[in-house]
Amino acid sequence: MKGLLATAFLAILLTTLPEPLAAQWGGRTRWAPPRKPSEATEYGEFTFCRLQYRPVRREWLGTGWDTDYPDGDRNLPLRLSQLTRADIARDGRGDPFHAVVEATDADLYACPFLFASDVGTVGLSEVEIVRLRDYLLKGGFLWADDFWGEYAWHNWMIEMGKVLPGYRIVEVPPDHVLFHTLYSVDSIPQIPSIQYWRRSGRLGTSERGAESATPALHGIMDESGRLMVIMTHNTDIADGWEREGEDDEFFYRFSPNAYAVGINVIIYMLTH
Numbered sequence: 001m002k003g004l005l006a007t008a009f010l011a012i013l014l015t016t017l018p019e020p021l022a023a024q025w026g027g028r029t030r031w032a033p034p035r036k037p038s039e040a041t042e043y044g045e046f047t048f049c050r051l052q053y054r055p056v057r058r059e060w061l062g063t064g065w066d067t068d069y070p071d072g073d074r075n076l077p078l079r080l081s082q083l084t085r086a087d088i089a090r091d092g093r094g095d096p097f098h099a100v101v102e103a104t105d106a107d108l109y110a111c112p113f114l115f116a117s118d119v120g121t122v123g124l125s126e127v128e129i130v131r132l133r134d135y136l137l138k139g140g141f142l143w144a145d146d147f148w149g150e151y152a153w154h155n156w157m158i159e160m161g162k163v164l165p166g167y168r169i170v171e172v173p174p175d176h177v178l179f180h181t182l183y184s185v186d187s188i189p190q191i192p193s194i195q196y197w198r199r200s201g202r203l204g205t206s207e208r209g210a211e212s213a214t215p216a217l218h219g220i221m222d223e224s225g226r227l228m229v230i231m232t233h234n235t236d237i238a239d240g241w242e243r244e245g246e247d248d249e250f251f252y253r254f255s256p257n258a259y260a261v262g263i264n265v266i267i268y269m270l271t272h
Contacts, residue, residue: 044090072238072239
């Protein structure tokens with residue numbers, strides 16, 4: 001399916017499915033104590049793992065490693081299980097299981113998928129740098145999301161240059177298979193935080209004005225061409241998962257695109 005047709009279909013499909021966990025709590029779920037991958041009751045081919053890191057600076061509207069946590073971490077696996085045949089990890093109640101790991105945890109290697117939010121604030125220690133390098137070169141996958149503007153980009157580039165020295169950061173072209181694993185995504189959507197969107201009169205999407213006007217997907221590939229790292233810059237894809245049960249207008253405008261990107265990324269990761 002192409003572009004607007006695909007996302008319109010996905011929006012209709014999402015509204016016919018059971019409510020996400022966030023909606024069951026009246027829009028927002030309660031804080032979830034971080035759990036390790038080994039704490040899952042039922043293991044599946046996909047576990048949403050989030051990277052916990054030490055922030056060294058602050059970004060407006062960001063909270064560090066736990067930005068969009070825990071609702072984004074719960075809702076994406078839930079929708080993945082409803083919209084595809086992917087088998088996800090679950091907890092004792094049968095709900096989607098999600099984990100939080102630090103780069104120094106032994107459980108890091110139990111997470112073939114690793115998500116990092118608000119990465120313009122990241123400061124990695126020498127041990128974390130070595131561990132993440134080893135993790136990625138052994139087949140791990142890291143998705144960095146929700147960082148806006150030039151300063152955040154510069155900070156993240158410095159950290160990734162330490163983790164993977166000598167590897168090029170490239171813009172992922174629109175004909176790359178990642179854009180077409182299940183849904184055909186014409187371009188990376190610009191999804192703002194719901195707070196910024198409301199403050200802008202429900203019109204704005206660029207959280208840093210002209211400086212962050214263009215969303216983009218960049219990546220780092222290994223020698224075989226496999227994407228080890230992807231970076232969704234000048235957009236907050238996870239807010240489309242996190243906030244889907246909170247505001248109908250926000251949902252219809254942003255969540256279908258957010259899920260199309262998220263599901264494509266996971267299927268790419270599972271098959272590469």
